[in-house]
Amino acid sequence: AEASYRIGDSLRSQLDPDAVGALRSLAGSRYDLTDRNNDIILEYRKQEVTCQ
Secondary structure (H helix, E strand, O other): OOOOOOOOOOHHHHOOHHHHHHHOOOOOOOOOOOOOOOOOOOOOOOOOOOOO
């Protein structure tokens, strides 16, 4: 189970089962943390090796 606490909202409003629909909407999720891909991706060009 996952639990989260929203600062500024009362505990009663956070535990209200009727308020779940509003929290799942875009307006309700504006304070959620973002998930970002933190992998560093570098662009490179393949170099051709010439042997003499």
